[in-house]
Amino acid sequence: MITPKISPKISPKISMDMKMAWRNVWRNPRRTWLTISAICFACMVLIFMLSFQFGSYETMINSSVKINTGHLQIQAKGYFDKKSMRRVIENPDQIKEVISGIDHVEAFTVRANTFSLVSSKYRTYGAMVVGIDPVHEAAVSTLKQLTRVGEFLPNTQEYGGADMVLIGSLLARNLKVGVGDELTILGQGKDGSVAAAILTVCGIYESGIDEFDRNTLHIPIKTFQSIYSMGDAVHEIIINVISLRDVSMVKAQIINSLKNIPQGEALVVMDWDELVPGLTQAIRIDLTMGIIFWFLLVVVVAFSILNTFLMAIFERTREFGVMMAIGTTPKRLVKLLLYESNFMTIVGVGLGIIIGCGITMVFQIYGIDMSGSSEILKQYGMSGRIYPRLSIITAFAGPVLVWLVTVGVALYPAMRIKGLRPIEAMTHI
Amino acid sequence: MPIVEVNGVDKVYQQGDIEIHALKDIHLSIAPGSFAAIAGPSGSGKTTLLNMIGGLDLPDHGDVIVDGCHFSEMNQSQLAELRLNRIGFVFQSYNLIPVLSAVENVEYVMLLQGVEKVERRERAMAMLDEVGLSEKYHNRPSELSGGQQQRVAVARAIVSNPAIVLADEPTANLDSKTGEGLLKIMAAMNEKRNVTFIFSTHDKMVMDYAHRLVLLRDGMIADDEFK
Amino acid sequence: MELLLAWRNIWRNPRRTVIIMIAVIIGIWTMIALTSLMRGMVNDMFENGISTLTGDIKLYASGYHNDPSIEYRIDDPNSVMSEIAKALPYDSKYAARVRVNAIASNARHSIGLTLVGIDPDKEAGVSFIGNGVVGGRMISEDDNNAIVIGQALLEKFETRIGHKLILMSQDSQNEIASRAFKIVGVYRAKLQSTEKQYVFASKHSAQKMLGIGNGVSEISIVINDHEKYEQTAQNIRAILKNSDIEVYTWKDLLPMLKAYMEIFDGFVVLWYLVVFVAMAFGIVNTMLMAVFERMREFGLLKALGMKPSLILRSVLIESGIILIMGVIAGNLLAFGSVMMVAATGIDLSALASGFEYVGMSSAIYPEILLNDVLLANVVVLVLGLAVSTYPAVKASRITPVEAMAHT
Known part of the structure; x- marks a missing residue:
């Protein structure tokens, strides 16, 4: 085993310089505390706001994913762009089998979609009819929890109820229907035939996303397949993974396994990022704006404390002169000064991290009530509360930025020492 | 061979629009082991001359040679190196490092020289014992009297084993009794270690203790007396 | 005299003064410039919202808002308009429309969307469709079976102009009315979702298809000075109080936009305070340094009989001068930088679909609001002076003896 040997000449040197720097930092405690507070404040704001931003992104992604798209989808090639009814997954069972063998998959289900005319006694609207598997859907999406009136679709295999329909709240309002009322749907089957059925409303869901609530209704997949002459085919297989981080890994595994089955050729695997392309970009915009804002804040803090660093040096010019006279090299003085600014910054950053993480943690547990602005949050798929999300990145990215900028700022006064001549320094008043 | 040689040194300062001719063609050589005082009224150039000998300031013309080193041939860091190892300084207003205790102040020079920690501490304490500050190792400068601070400064100047110690008005801020005590310490050091001491002063007592008295007036040597 | 003294005092250490001034300048600049950038984005959302067939004020037959069906309509829009004409500012514009949910289909596709019957001449300046046609031609008033559809819809339907x-x-009798329309033009909107949502036909052809005579679904009013919408809506309501017509403002119709604007107002205040606090540490520290350096001076002044309140005032004046100069420079810088980018706008089309997602177009034109500028300046000046009282009080409490002992 190799033990790193620290030269006995070097280590005590460092400790002496550090000791001096530390004591110098505390020669003017009030000034030091004000400076540390500024640094600490900046770190706190950055940690909290970044955690808040990341927390809201996660809420956005998860709710968007949970209500509708899922983390991953398998579709026939070209289905995503054209939504053509004919582009189907012919043999979903075979693929379900493949997916069940993959780790980190939390749940999966199948869906089929088509546009149809929906009529009640009073009104006719066009809407998206979605065929779902009532049993597995509940594990993948929040549709079941979002059912506010009536019941979710029953497990058709055990309890029957193949003619039941679950409908969005705005669509129900527009059609003037409630639970127990009948609806007629009229569309076109996969083979081009007329598809029509009479269904009974079993429940009404409200996701808060107007477009979803106004334009969709859900029926059991088996019913869908028979109405629209789909046979066993479906349009989408929706897969949820255990954590957002696993998405790309699971995606790769599915792509791999699809290569080994005959229909795999005709299929594609898409992740949530591809399924909702605006979402990542919206997040990126918000994050970019955030970074600009927080960076400028740090610049303001930097100038705010630059005076402290400068003063600490100009007040002590005479002292530096003496130190140089007795043989201290300018390089060593610069080092001493950089120790000093680093100590101040580290204390500030350290306190900022502790307090900032503490505050963030409290809000992470209790959430921040945003009910005053609920409408907009609904659009982004957030509920009334946002939970900041503290992570290694949010806890340290801001403080590291503060540390870099502060120490960068401290370089300027420290470098001025280099040009100092002992005789001038000693006659400095 | 002299330990300090000043050869035809000229120095002109610019102060605003006025030129001050601080030193005019000074020639001076000081033998090893001297206890010499440079005296003269304020403005006569004695501090400037001392700074020249210490390598803190460089002449416009002429050369200073200390312990065989020609300043005119050296750069700033070589000068710093020379000051560190061959020259000790004692200043009028003590000028200890305020955040270091007495013993740490003495240690600091050895730290710069790269002396090992244990040895450093031992030598610093021995040195403080020698100047009579055994009780005050761990006091900060602000907790010491003027005389005590100046004794720490002397200890600091001596501990690095310099060839010469330059003391700029060391007694100016002290009462005469304390000043005399300090002088006695320095005289003892001079005798015991054969370290050259050069003072700038207008204190009569310092002049009395000195073995050689160089009198400056208007930047020129007016008198040079060996006692 | 006092001012002159303060002026000289702050320049005793120019570097220090300049540094703290830079902190104030950057602070003010970030406050104003970044806020105007965000205002520009919000404003864009607002303009988009207003011009996407909303307007500042909208009139509906009562019942339509909750059940947007052709059953509820304004039967005689012309007489309504002449009735309320006196309540409208002289430069307002309006457009009456038939608007109905419809299903569009061709051989390959079908989709639910909104059919809007418009007076083509009236829409300019009221909604985006007035100048939105980019291919083919705009429908004319007496076109019978012509429609203009969005570019995105055209692509989705894999069709083209002429098809x-x-x-x-559903018509007024609740029967399904069905009619073939010829695509005569294509329009572009800022958002793809808008292009997929609306198809436009002439008002009278929509009226004929639905069998509603001269009836319309809505009258949309745009006021040149958007600020006046609330007052104007009040006046219209007063005139129409005995009719069965309801008056809505954009705030009722676009609650999301309203909520977003409120969140944003809150964020502005928060941002100002955060930036200010960051500055405040520097202001306090700098003024403290200036005060402690001049301890002896203050002690002397006191010994000469100067009242503490005068010392307090002189320190406050000094910090006031620094703040005012910083604020002025910061404002100029902010206005300058905003002017520079305002002409061309900031093009962020790289993130276009993200902007689409939040309902904005991808070029941002920053906009400075007087209120924001005032708030930023007030925050910095008033709170800046407030925190300066700490060093000022320190200075005023110095006793001559302490001061002389201070080195």
Whole structure:
């Protein structure tokens, strides 16, 4: 085993310089505390706001994913762009089998979609009819929890109820229907035939996303397949993974396994990022704006404390002169000064991290009530509360930025020492 | 061979629009082991001359040679190196490092020289014992009297084993009794270690203790007396 | 005299003064410039919202808002308009429309969308469709079976100008009315979702298809000075109080936009305070340094009989001068930088679909609001002076003896 040997000449040197720097930092405690507070404040704001931003992104992604798209989808090639009814997954069972063998998959289900005319006694609207598997859907999406009136679709295999329909709240309002009322749907089957059925409303869901609530209704997949002459085919297989981080890994595994089955050729695997392309970009915009804002804040803090660093040096010019006279090299003085600014910054950053993480943690547990602005949050798929999300990145990215900028700022006064001549320094008043 | 040689040194300062001719063609050589005082009224150039000998300031013309080193041939860091190892300084207003205790102040020079920690501490304490500050190792400068601070400064100047110690008005801020005590310490050091001491002063007592008295007036040597 | 003294005092250490001034300048600049950038984004959302067939004020037959069906309509829009004409600012514009949910289909596709019957001449300046046609031609008033559709819809339907589209909707008798329309033009909107949502036909052809005579679904009013919408809506309501017409403002119709604007107002205040606090540490520290350096001076002044309140005042004046100069420079810088980018706008089309997602177009034109500028300046000046009282009080409490002992 190799033990790193620290030269006995070097280590005590460092400790002496550090000791001096530390004591110098505390020669003017009030000034030091004000400076540390500024640094600490900046770190706190950055940690909290970044955690808040990341927390809201996660809420956005998860709710968007949970209500509708899922983390991953398998579709026939070209289905995503054209939504053509004919582009189907012919043999979903075979693929379900493949997916069940993959780790980190939390749940999966199948869906089929088509546009149809929906009529009640009073009104006719066009809407998206979605065929779902009532049993597995509940594990993948929040549709079941979002059912506010009536019941979710029953497990058709055990309890029957193949003619039941679950409908969005705005669509129900527009059609003037409630639970127990009948609806007629009229569309076109996969083979081009007329598809029509009479269904009974079993429940009404409200996701808060107007477009979803106004334009969709859900029926059991088996019913869908028979109405629209789909046979066993479906349009989408929706897969949820255990954590957002696993998405790309699971995606790769599915792509791999699809290569080994005959229909795999005709299929594609898409992740949530591809399924909702605006979402990542919206997040990126918000994050970019955030970074600009927080960076400028740090610049303001930097100038705010630059005076402290400068003063600490100009007040002590005479002292530096003496130190140089007795043989201290300018390089060593610069080092001493950089120790000093680093100590101040580290204390500030350290306190900022502790307090900032503490505050963030409290809000992470209790959430921040945003009910005053609920409408907009609904659009982004957030509920009334946002939970900041503290992570290694949010806890340290801001403080590291503060540390870099502060120490960068401290370089300027420290470098001025280099040009100092002992005789001038000693006659400095 | 002299330990300090000043050869035809000229120095002109610019102060605003006025030129001050601080030193005019000074020639001076000081033998090893001297206890010499440079005296003269304020403005006569004695501090400037001392700074020249210490390598803190460089002449416009002429050369200073200390312990065989020609300043005119050296750069700033070589000068710093020379000051560190061959020259000790004692200043009028003590000028200890305020955040270091007495013993740490003495240690600091050895730290710069790269002396090992244990040895450093031992030598610093021995040195403080020698100047009579055994009780005050761990006091900060602000907790010491003027005389005590100046004794720490002397200890600091001596501990690095310099060839010469330059003391700029060391007694100016002290009462005469304390000043005399300090002088006695320095005289003892001079005798015991054969370290050259050069003072700038207008204190009569310092002049009395000195073995050689160089009198400056208007930047020129007016008198040079060996006692 | 006092001012002159303060002026000289702050320049005793120019570097220090300049540094703290830079902190104030950057602070003010970030406050104003970044806020105007965000205002520009919000404003864009607002303009988009207003011009996407909303307007500042909208009139509906009562019942329509909750159940947007052709059953509820304004039967005689012209007489309504002449009735309320006196309540409108002289430069307002309006457009009456038939609006109905419909199903569009061709041989390959069908989709639910909104059919809007418009007076083509009236829409300019009221909604985006007035100048939105980019291919083919705009429908004319007496076109019978012509429609203009969005670029995105055209692509989705894999069709082109000259081809037909079948539109189906419920007519006034609750029967399904179905009619083939010829695509005569294509429009572009800022958002793809808008392009997929609306198809435009002439008002009278929509009226004929639905069998509603001269009736319309809505009258949309745009006021040149958007600020006046609330007052104007009040006046219109007063005139129409005995009719069965309801008056809505954009705030009722676009609650999301309203909520977003409120969140944003809150964020502005928060941002100002955060930036200010960051500055405040520097202001306090700098003024403290200036005060402690001049301890002896203050002690002397006191010994000469100067009242503490005068010392307090002189320190406050000094910090006031620094703040005012910083604020002025910061404002100029902010206005300058905003002017520079305001002309061309900031093009962020790289993130276009993200902007689409939040309902904005991808070029941002920053906009400075007087209120924001005032708030930023007030925050910095008032709170800046407030925190300066700490060093000022320190200075005023110095006793001559302490001061002389201070080195």
